[in-house]
Amino acid sequence: xxxxxxxxxxxxxxxxxxxxxxxxxxxxxxxxxxxxxxxxxxxxxxxxxxxxxxxxxxxxxxxxxxxxxxxxxxxxxxxxxxxxxxxxxxxxxxxxxxxxxxxxxxxxxxxxxxxxxxxxxxxxxxxxxxxxxxxxxxxxxxxxxxxxxxxxxxxxxxxxxxxxxxxxxxxxxxxxxxxxxxxxxxxxxxxxxxxxxxxxxxxxxxxxxxxxxxxxxxxxxxxxxxxxxxxxxxxxxxxxxxxxxxxxxxxxxxxxxxxxxxxxxxxxxxxxxxxxxxxxxxxxxxxxxxxxxxxxxxxxxxxxxxxxxxxxxxxxxxxxxxxxxxxxxxxxxxxxxxxxxxxxxxxxxxxxxxxxxxxxxxxxxxxxxxxxxxxxxxxxxxxxxxxxxxxxxxxxxxxxxxxxxxxxxxxxxxxxxxxxxxxxxxxxxxxxxxxxxxxxxxxxxxxxxxxxxxxxxxxxxxxxxxxxxxxxxxxxxxxxxx
Numbered sequence: 001x002x003x004x005x006x007x008x009x010x011x012x013x014x015x016x017x018x019x020x021x022x023x024x025x026x027x028x029x030x031x032x033x034x035x036x037x038x039x040x041x042x043x044x045x046x047x048x049x050x051x052x053x054x055x056x057x058x059x060x061x062x063x064x065x066x067x068x069x070x071x072x073x074x075x076x077x078x079x080x081x082x083x084x085x086x087x088x089x090x091x092x093x094x095x096x097x098x099x100x101x102x103x104x105x106x107x108x109x110x111x112x113x114x115x116x117x118x119x120x121x122x123x124x125x126x127x128x129x130x131x132x133x134x135x136x137x138x139x140x141x142x143x144x145x146x147x148x149x150x151x152x153x154x155x156x157x158x159x160x161x162x163x164x165x166x167x168x169x170x171x172x173x174x175x176x177x178x179x180x181x182x183x184x185x186x187x188x189x190x191x192x193x194x195x196x197x198x199x200x201x202x203x204x205x206x207x208x209x210x211x212x213x214x215x216x217x218x219x220x221x222x223x224x225x226x227x228x229x230x231x232x233x234x235x236x237x238x239x240x241x242x243x244x245x246x247x248x249x250x251x252x253x254x255x256x257x258x259x260x261x262x263x264x265x266x267x268x269x270x271x272x273x274x275x276x277x278x279x280x281x282x283x284x285x286x287x288x289x290x291x292x293x294x295x296x297x298x299x300x301x302x303x304x305x306x307x308x309x310x311x312x313x314x315x316x317x318x319x320x321x322x323x324x325x326x327x328x329x330x331x332x333x334x335x336x337x338x339x340x341x342x343x344x345x346x347x348x349x350x351x352x353x354x355x356x357x358x359x360x361x362x363x364x365x366x367x368x369x370x371x372x373x374x375x376x377x378x379x380x381x382x383x384x385x386x387x388x389x390x391x392x393x394x395x396x397x398x399x400x401x402x403x404x405x406x407x408x409x410x411x412x413x414x415x416x417x418x419x420x421x422x423x424x425x426x427x428x429x430x431x432x433x434x435x436x437x438x439x440x441x442x443x444x445x446x447x448x449x450x451x452x453x454x455x456x457x458x459x460x461x462x463x464x465x466x467x468x469x470x471x472x473x474x475x476x477x478x479x480x481x482x
Contacts, residue, residue: 025064026051028458033071033429037078037419038396048076050425053457058421069453069460071429077395078419079426079454080375081402083107083217083282084252084361086152087371088117091445092364093126093474094467095372098447099437100398102426102456103128103416103477107217108252108363110188112137112147114179118476125474126461128426132188132217133179135172135205139164139194142171151336152365153193156296162196169201173208183478185409186214186250191221191234192297202237206245212482214409215248215278216241220257223343224305231258235265239272239279248278248408253363255283255352259307259343262352269357280405282361283352285377287344288441290316290368293330293337306343314340316367319442338367340441353378354388359401369444373437376448380436391432409479425458 026049035046035058042058049057049065057063079102085092088106096104110132111117121129136154137147145159154160164172176187187209191197209216220234227233235251235258242249251257251269258265272279291297293313303309313322315330316338322330330337352358360378364371375398382389389397403417415424428451435450454462459473 025066026056027065028067028069028425028455028460029063029065030069030071030076030427030429030453031062033074033076035076035419036392036395038392038400039418040420041392042419043392048419048427050455050458053425055419055421055423055425055427058419069429071453073431074429074452075391075432076419077428077430078399078417078423079103079428079456080360080398081105081406081417082362082364082374083250083359083402083405085364085371087364087366088121088129090126092366092371095366095445095447096364097126097454097461097467098451099372099375100428100430100448100451100454101127101375102428102454103130104364105129105185105477106131106188107186107250108188108219109136109153109190110134110179110184110217112141114184115182118183118478121474122476124472126467126472127456127474128477129474130185130477132186133176133184135176135187135189136160136194138172138175138179139197142168142175148336151292152338153190153292153295155292155294155336156299160194160196160296161299163198164196164201169204172201173204176205176208177212180212180214180479180482183476184214185406185477185479187216189216189218192219192223193295195221195296195299199237202241203245206241206247210245210247214479215250215405217250217252219252222305223257223259224307225261226304229305231261231265232268235268239268239277242272242277242279249280250405251279251281252361253283253289254281254358255344255349256289260348262348266352266355266357273357278408280359280401281357282359283349284361284363284370284374285349285353285381286368286370287342287346287349288368289341289343290338290363290365291341293327293339294333298331306341308341308343312342314342314441316340316441316444338365340368350382350386350388353382356393358397359405360398361402367444369437369439369441371439372445373439373448376435376450377437379430379432384432406477410477411480412477425455427453427455429453
């Protein structure tokens with residue numbers, strides 16, 4: 001994507017902000033930090049003045065503020081944007097803020113009722129929020145088996161596993177269109193969880209997204225090397241759907257979808273982009289995945305498809321690996337049961353995370369350390385310890401690239417993911433020497449350390465490493481009207 005138009009827009013916003021902003025004191029001044037902007041390449045010690053939720057001034061000379069943050073020896077960066085955060089609740093938002101995230105979105109699968117989701121969080125969220133329209137939920141409802149309240153994915157059954165008729169596909173599209181009308185940022189598809197969805201249904205859904213000018217965020221149909229149904233074939237399916245419909249495509253967690261074939265899957269994304277297709281992808285920096293054991297992902301043959309057995313599955317509630325009896329018991333449970341899947345060695349995960357086309361997204365769940373530690377882990381592991389990413393490249397993956405992915409749906413994203421005059425004052429201030437993830441598979445909710453200050457719309461939500469009580473400045477990120 002060419003950044004020039006975005007830089008020009010921010011420049012125009014900066015001119016407006018400069019004209020409107022007071023000369024000082026500003027509401028908040030971040031003083032003397034290393035100010036880094038991954039779009040322009042700015043990297044210098046400066047003061048940042050904030051007014052009315054906007055970055056009003058960046059100055060090499062001192063600014064005056066009603067409230068001053070001493071950022072000496074700290075990095076001042078645009079707030080991180082998580083496109084893939086399932087923990088859309090106060091505890092999830094608290095852990096995100098402590099990990100440097102200022103916008104946490106539910107984009108992989110979305111939600112069944114977008115209007116209700118946005119309204120329920122209006123005025124009550126620590127960080128910014130938003131969602132896609134949920135194709136699996138629309139599908140099972142159209143096929144007569146509504147998704148249980150609070151379930152991440154629909155349980156395996158006829159509504160997920162059988163092909164839809166033309167009349168049912170029309171119902172699915174109507175439901176999705178209604179959610180897009182309410183401000184959904186795209187369509188979320190979980191093809192691994194709806195194996196009955198035919199190629200025709202996929203194409204029709206992509207056509208709907210293209211008409212609305214919203215991206216499709218998709219968990220591809222299958223993983224592994226077994227044909228039919230390999231990772232390669234699954235990536236080919238959605239890239240082909242984007243090519244024939246003109247829809248924008250975002251492939252979620254390419255690390256856990258493609259496993260050992262992730263390098264080849266990334267080469268397919270590269271090839272699609274080189275030929276003009278709008279295809280992007282993401283990954284999280286952990287070797288284990290997590291999903292519902294009651295879902296269609298675990299239909300017979302899952303061991304061959306994923307290349308793992310019962311011993312690579314773990315119940316996060318007990319910390320024990322499964323055997324066949326435990327697998328059958330959890331799969332038959334009447335409520336959703338999550339399991340950890342230990343599928344990827346570190347060398348595969350590391351190679352994916354440092355690839356220039358891969359942005360960072362957590363796939364955050366409270367029972368998995370990625371919900372609390374993804375962004376600090378990138379900074380600690382790939383920037384400070386391994387040195388395989390520059391700090392600027394890491395910020396680009398965590399802030400600018402996700403913002404650019406959202407611009408297809410909403411112009412508001414052009415004011416995020418940057419630290420420039422006129423941009424939204426969603427800002428993360430961290431110590432590059434100490435920032436680190438503390439969450440583990442046994443203690444998944446341990447918050448990250450080293451993130452010193454976080455501002456959302458100019459309001460501090462983390463102050464000296466502690467969440468500020470009683471503030472809820474998070475705003476809904478809605479799609480623009482068609």
